[in-house]
Amino acid sequence: TGDPLTFARTCIVLGQVLTSRVDTAIALAGGVVDAAEATGNPCMLSFALLNFGMALRVADPATAMNTLRRGMAEARGSRNRLWEASCATQLAGLEAHHGDLRASLDLYFQAISVYHDAGDTAAAKGTLGGLAVCLDLISRYEPAAIVAGYATSPLTGTVIPDLASVVDHLVGMLGADRHTSLTTTGLAMSAAEAVRFAFDQIELARGEL
Numbered sequence: 001t002g003d004p005l006t007f008a009r010t011c012i013v014l015g016q017v018l019t020s021r022v023d024t025a026i027a028l029a030g031g032v033v034d035a036a037e038a039t040g041n042p043c044m045l046s047f048a049l050l051n052f053g054m055a056l057r058v059a060d061p062a063t064a065m066n067t068l069r070r071g072m073a074e075a076r077g078s079r080n081r082l083w084e085a086s087c088a089t090q091l092a093g094l095e096a097h098h099g100d101l102r103a104s105l106d107l108y109f110q111a112i113s114v115y116h117d118a119g120d121t122a123a124a125k126g127t128l129g130g131l132a133v134c135l136d137l138i139s140r141y142e143p144a145a146i147v148a149g150y151a152t153s154p155l156t157g158t159v160i161p162d163l164a165s166v167v168d169h170l171v172g173m174l175g176a177d178r179h180t181s182l183t184t185t186g187l188a189m190s191a192a193e194a195v196r197f198a199f200d201q202i203e204l205a206r207g208e209l
Contacts, residue, residue, distance in 0.1 A: 006035045006044055013051045018158050025055035042078035046071045050087050057090070061098045065091060085114035089127045093160065096134040102209050104134050105202045116195045122155055124191065129156040129163045131198055135205065136166045141173045142182055143201045149186025150194040 003009070010032050016025035029052040036048035049071030056064035068091040075084035092107035108131045115124035128151035135144035148167055157163055171179045189197065 003035045003038065006032065006039055007047070009035065010044070010048045010051055013048075013055060017051060017054045020161075022055060022058065025051070026059060029055045042074050043080055043083065046075040046078070046080060046083040046087065049074065050083055050090065053087065054090055057094060061094055065094045065099065068094070081114050081118070085111040085123070085127075088114075089130055089159075092127075093130045093133065093162070096130075096137055101134070101138060102206060105206055105209075108134065109199065109202050112195060112198055116191065121191045122153075124195065125151045125153055126156045126159040128194060128198055129160040131202070133160060133162045133166050135201060136169060138205055138208070140201065140205060141170055142178075143197075143204075145170045145174060145179050145182035146186040146189075147194070147198055147201070149183030150189050151186070152183075 009028070013025050013029045013032055016022070016028065029048070033045070033048045033052050036045040039045070049067050053064045053068035053071060056067065068087045071087040072084050072091065075081070075087060088107045088111040092104045092111065095101070095104035095107060108127060111127045112124055112131070115121075115127060128147050132144045132148035132151060135141075135147060144166070148163065148170065152163070152167070174182065186194070
């Protein structure tokens with residue numbers, strides 16, 4: 001039921017977000033959420049809420065967080081682990097900057113677990129890039145550089161736009177030579193090694209909060 005083009009319209013919103021046309025994305029996204037609700041399809045609705053939340057990240061973080069929480073709930077209720085993990089990744093970044101750092105770490109752990117279990121290394125890298133941003137915020141610079149070294153990719157940079165400025169900050173804090181050494185360590189990791197390292201760092205960071 002509802003608009004048969006809802007999924008395509010939601011993908012257009014996502015494309016606007018990923019190409020930094022945020023004003024256009026926001027203008028389109030509200031209508032897309034309404035259309036997704038009309039379908040009665042929880043997969044469609046959680047995907048629309050994910051993209052609306054992403055569009056609002058900078059302009060209205062509080063609304064973005066509430067939207068992503070709703071998207072997570074819709075996805076969890078329909079056992080859609082992909083959209084649940086995607087909402088968790090975006091919400092984790094907002095929690096790190098505007099909310100609760102412990103909640104951010106918990107959400108990163110959840111999302112990384114889902115992607116790793118599914119063998120989705122590209123999505124896992126995006127979430128690990130977000131974790132690197134969080135680790136930088138709590139002054140865990142060396143682990144942040146290692147995680148960023150593994151996670152950095154064109155897709156990660158698109159999904160986690162803060163990562164580029166965080167890398168610059170890490171170079172300033174660690175020095176160019178030390179930063180290069182640490183990122184090289186990250187680059188050399190396998191997916192399993194990177195996930196184990198990330199989980200260890202999440203546990204250590206939780207203990208310090």
